[in-house]
Amino acid sequence: QVQLVESGGGLVQVGNSLRLSCIASGGAVDNYRMAWFRQAPGKEREFVAAIEWAITLTYYEDSVKGRFTISRNNAKNSVTLQMNSLKPEDTALYYCGATRQYGDLKIVSKFNNWGQGTQVTVSS
DSSP: OOOEEOOOOOOEEETTTTEEEEEEESSSGGSSSEEEEEEEEOOOOOOEEOOSSOOOEEEEGGGGGTTTTEEEEETTTEEEEEOOOOOOGGGGEEEEEEEEOOOOOOOGGGGOOOOOOOEEEEEE
């Protein structure tokens, strides 16, 4: 099982940027389909962005398209989420996930490897 550790969260004002990182150990990130999900208080975990294994095909939730960018750095065995033009509704605990299952990457149950999460808070 790959182990995942997220970092980079924090408190920012509306319109600012954050860069989240997910460092993997026990497995190479290019052997996994990687994704970011988020969970706000009282809500279910929801899909944010994903990247396919070994290629750079990416997917985004509609509300973050054009603002967020997911990328993979194989040399650092990591995945990052660059978040620009942040909004208060982006406030959540952000999780990195890894899977080797086929199918829809927007489904939480497809992922069996998760980090502990990193908190992002956007103030207005």
